[in-house]
Amino acid sequence: MDKPAHRPVGGGAGHRRFLTFRIAADFYALPADEVAEVVRVPAVARVPHAPRGLMGIGYLRGSPVPVASLRALLGYEDAEDTSRARAIVLSGAAPVALAVDFVDALVVINSDEVKDALASGVARPDERLKGVFRFHDDRDMAKVLDIHHRLAEVFVPRSRPARAPAPTAAFASPATGNNAADGLRLISFEVADQEYALAIDAVLEIVPIPATLMKVSHRESQSLGVMAYREGLLPLFSLRCLLDLPAPDRMHGSEKVVVAKIGSIPVGIVVDRMRAIIPAEHSMIEPIPAVLAARIGGESRVKAIYRGEAGRRLISILEPESLFREEVMQRLGSQRHDPQRGIGSDTTHTGCASARDVQFLVFRLGEDEYGLPIDAIDEVTHLPGKVTRVPKTPKFLEGVINLRGEVLPVIDQRRRFDLPASKDDTRRRIVVVRTKRHRAGIIVDSVTDILSSSADAIDPAPDLTGEATRLVSGILNLHSVGRIVLILDPAELLTRAERGLLDSFAAKTRQIDP
16 A cells, blocks of 8 residues: 555544545545555556446456546546546455545544534535545645445446356357358468468467567577467467568567467467458368479468459468478477477466467457457458448448448447547458347457457456446456456447347348448
């Protein structure tokens, strides 16, 4: 707990202890027995559609805690200077952190000096007070907040019980439209201005490349070193070098590590950038032409070609095992059992994502990161140049696009989350999400990662966030890199009224070809 500026001692019978603090020029107080600790305001993940007083969800000692702005709860304007701000953590079974401008002192006040009768005469419209008292040699007056009353007015606990995020059964494909079961889902990425892909089942995660790598002695030029991964180390290889492509002049910041399985061993493959998730129909996947395979001795690292967009988009499909020479594969296998090497050791292997893990696609809206279960996503694609507006529809419905012959409604997720319009469209993507009844594209600022996590590592959202934020089904705390990812429930991305609107829209536009 941060030490208060002044801490008088004493306080026996007939005395009461208060923590005093400031909002703007006004002093407030909370009974000391309602305060668990005072900390720096933690980093928070903003919750969509949250009441104005809720700054977001932060973490204190590994547990999620709602962080509320006392300025907003009491009707003050936002502060310009937050350098001295602190969070007062309320005690109780469901703690809440209250951000205040400045923590003043822990004081002892005679009980008869707390004037209840004056409270109603000095309260602001949004304040709920238990009393007032004079302190600082009677120079200042502190208002004793009835904070639990005020919180109950603003935040309503969710009526639904907490549930495990992202059960696969919730995302059965709708009766109409394309779905991933018709073919193979690919994750594509860019290397040297060419597009390559792996089957999604071969990919454990896609994560940013760390700022620093541990170099190791290797004879293979493809090896970049190792990085920390889960409970062990992950060997990294350059896909450019594995494919005999020219090395880049410099790093651009968009590089990703594709964590793939080589048998049962996780290996990191560094690519230039992530591109898309693609539902590839089997009829559009063709093997490498025999004449080409013969010319390269049948050892092609490209196993097949996907002909997308009527042949205008050719994507080379890779298999992780085919990327490495036989001696490298043997060494990876032997290192798995060599505790002196660390790379591919038993520690790394046991830290590898398992079949019980849940995969999430992570996307950004502004500075905030959100995740959706990968099983709920059909594909990720570029935002097309033309989106056809539909008359007499709400603003959140950006319009419709023709996605391989299907009319797909497209939702601007920034508008849905009450965010200002994006100033940069170059990295915006459409994430095609499906639930039992609906299939729609949501426009996001960018798609950043694919992460794996065990269900046990996903924290439930605090109940204080209310009915308006029930779409948050869980929280993924990546404390090692200072990231908090809110896991969204695809079935709750739209309100009941909006789901009804999409039902009506689908019935009316089934034959539209924009």
